[in-house]
Amino acid sequence: MREHYIGLDVHCTASEMAVVTGSGRLTRRDRCATTIAELTRMIESVPRRRWLCFEEGPLADWLYRSLRGTVAGITVCEPRRNRLIAKDSDKDDPIDAGKLACLFRGGYLKAVHHPDSLDRALFKQHVGLYEDQVRERVRAANQIIAYLRRHGVVVEESDFADRGQREELLERLPESETLRGDHQMLWEWYDLLVAHEATARRNLVKEARGKGMILRFRELPGIDWIRASIFYAYVDTPWRFRRKTSLWKYMGIGLERWQSGKGPKRVRLAKSCNRKLKAMILGAAQSAIGQGNSRFYGQYVSWREGGLSPQDARRNVARAMAATLWGMWKTNTAYRPEWVGT
Numbered sequence: 115m116r117e118h119y120i121g122l123d124v125h126c127t128a129s130e131m132a133v134v135t136g137s138g139r140l141t142r143r144d145r146c147a148t149t150i151a152e153l154t155r156m157i158e159s160v161p162r163r164r165w166l167c168f169e170e171g172p173l174a175d176w177l178y179r180s181l182r183g184t185v186a187g188i189t190v191c192e193p194r195r196n197r198l199i200a201k202d203s204d205k206d207d208p209i210d211a212g213k214l215a216c217l218f219r220g221g222y223l224k225a226v227h228h229p230d231s232l233d234r235a236l237f238k239q240h241v242g243l244y245e246d247q248v249r250e251r252v253r254a255a256n257q258i259i260a261y262l263r264r265h266g267v268v269v270e271e272s273d274f275a276d277r278g279q280r281e282e283l284l285e286r287l288p289e290s291e292t293l294r295g296d297h298q299m300l301w302e303w304y305d306l307l308v309a310h311e312a313t314a315r316r317n318l319v320k321e322a323r324g325k326g327m328i329l330r331f332r333e334l335p336g337i338d339w340i341r342a343s344i345f346y347a348y349v350d351t352p353w354r355f356r357r358k359t360s361l362w363k364y365m366g367i368g369l370e371r372w373q374s375g376k377g378p379k380r381v382r383l384a385k386s387c388n389r390k391l392k393a394m395i396l397g398a399a400q401s402a403i404g405q406g407n408s409r410f411y412g413q414y415v416s417w418r419e420g421g422l423s424p425q426d427a428r429r430n431v432a433r434a435m436a437a438t439l440w441g442m443w444k445t446n447t448a449y450r451p452e453w454v455g456t
Contacts, residue, residue, distance in 0.1 A: 118160050120185070121215030122168040123207045124148060124177065132211035133160055134219050143208050148173070150180045157184045167218040169193040170226045175235055178228045191223035229350050237321060238347040244314040244340070245390065251307040258300050262287075274301065275308075318343055331439055333449035335410060336402030344394045345439055352443040358433075361440050366392030367432045399432035409454035410434060 117136035122129055126148060133142040142160070146152040157166065166181060167189040168174065174190045182188055196217060217223050229235045255271040262269055267286050274280050280301060287293055319339045322328045331342035355361040362368030366387030372380040402410040410431050417427035438454055441447075 116161065116163075118162075118164040119215045119219040120157060120160060120164055120166045121211045121213070121218060122153075122166060122177075123211040123214065124168050124171065124173055125207070126173075129153065130207040130211040131156055132208065132215045133164075134212070134215040136219065138216070138219060140212055140215075143212070145208075153177070153181060154184055157181065162186070165189070165218065167191055167214060167223060169196065169214070174226070175228050179230075179232065179235065189218060189223055190226045190228055191218075192226050195222075195224045227350060227354055234347075234350060237325075237343075238350070240314075240318055240321060241343050241347040244311070244318050245344075247307065247311040247314045251304070251311050254300070254304045254307050258297070258304060261297065261300065265293075274304075277301075277305075315340070322346075327443055327446075330442055330448055334398075334402070334435060334438065335405050335408040336398040336400070336435070337439075341394050341398050344390060348388055348391050349440075349443075352440050355440070358437045358440055361436055362433055364388055364391070365395055365432075365436055367395060367429055367436065395432045395436050396428065399428050399435055402435065403428060403431060409451045413454070 118141075119134045119136075121132045121134070123131075128145060129148045131142075131144045131146070132140060134140055144156055146156045157164065163186045164184075165187050166185040168177065168191070170190050170193055178188055178190055191214075196214065214223075229238060258274065259269060259271070262283065265287050267283060269283065274283060280297075284294055284297060287297070322339050322343045325346065328339070328342045328346050331337050331345060332339065337345075349361075355364070359368055363370070363384040364387060366384055366389065368384050369381050370384050372382070399410070402408055403414045405411065413434055414427050414431050417430050418424065422430070434454060438449070441453070442449060
C-alpha cells in the first residue's frame with residue numbers, strides 16, 4: 115500500500131496542504147478554510163494510507179483531537195526544528211506545506227506531545243491559566259516596586275501586599291495628587307490580580323482532588339497541589355518516555371553529551387526543555403531539602419559530603435524526585451520512601 119505524507123500549513127482562516135508519496139514525489143497541493151469539516155473533506159480525498167503533520171501553534175491541540183480519525187497517524191511538530199522551511203530560498207504557505215511534507219516523509223520532524231482526551235487538555239489549559247495569573251500578579255508587583263524606587267522608596271511585595279501598609283508608603287512619596295492617584299490605580303490592579311490568582315488556585319485544587327495520581331504525588335516531601343498538578347498536566351502520561359534519562363532531559367535536569375571526532379567530550383544541561391517542569395521540580399527539590407527528615411534530604415547531605423556543590427546536589431535530588439514520580443505513575447503505586455535511590 116502506498117504511503118501518503120500530508121503537510122498542513124495552518125492559519126486562522128485558511129490552510130495549505132501538500133501531499134508527498136513514499137517515493138518523495140509531490141502529487142498534490144490544495145487549499146481550504148480552517149474548519150474541521152473542510153479539512154476533513156480535503157484530507158479524506160487523499161488515498162490511504164495517509165499520515166498528517168502540522169506545526170505546533172494555538173490551533174494544534176484542537177486540530178489534533180479533531181482530525182485523528184481521518185489519518186493513520188498525526189505528528190504535531192516543533193517549529194523551531196524546521197529550519198529548512200525558514201531558511202531555504204523561496205517561502206510562502208504552499209511552499210512551506212510541501213517542505214513540511216518532505217521533512218515528515220524523511221523522519222526529520224520532532225513531535226510535540228498532545229493529550230488524547232479533552233479532559234486532559236482542559237486540565238492542562240487550567241494549569242497554564244493559573245500560571246499566567248501568577249505571572250501577571252508578579253509583573254504588577256514588580257511594576258509597583260519600580261515606581262516606588264524612582265522616589266527612593268525601596269520595598270518588596272510583602273511591604274504592600276497588606277492594604278494597611280500602603281498609607282505609610284504614600285507618606286514617603288513627594289506631595290503630588292497625580293502620584294498618589296497613579297499608585298492607587300496600580301494597587302487596585304494588583305489587588306484584582308491577587309483575587310484572580312486565588313480564584314484560579316481554588317479551582318485548580320478542586321479539579322486536582324478528583325485525580326488519584328495527583329493525590330499520590332502529594333505524598334512526596336516538597337510536592338503540593340500546584341506542583342503535583344503541573345507534573346500531571348505537562349507530562350500527561352509516563353509512557354511518553356522509555357527511560358528516566360529522557361524524562362530528565364525533557365524537564366531540563368538531564369545532561370547532553372557533545373563530541374566531534376577525537377575532540378574532547380563535553381557535558382551540559384539539556385537546553386531544549388519544558389521550563390515549567392524545570393522550575394517545578396527544582397523548587398520541589400529545594401522544599402524537600404529544607405524540610406529535612408526525608409530520604410531526599412539524606413541524599414542531599416550525602417552528595418554534599420561527597421564534594422558536590424549545593425547546586426549540583428539539589429539537581430541530583432530533583433532527578434531522584436522526578437524518577438520517583440515517574441515510577442509511581444508507571445506502576446500505579448503509592449509513595450514508598452524506602453524505594454528512593456534504589
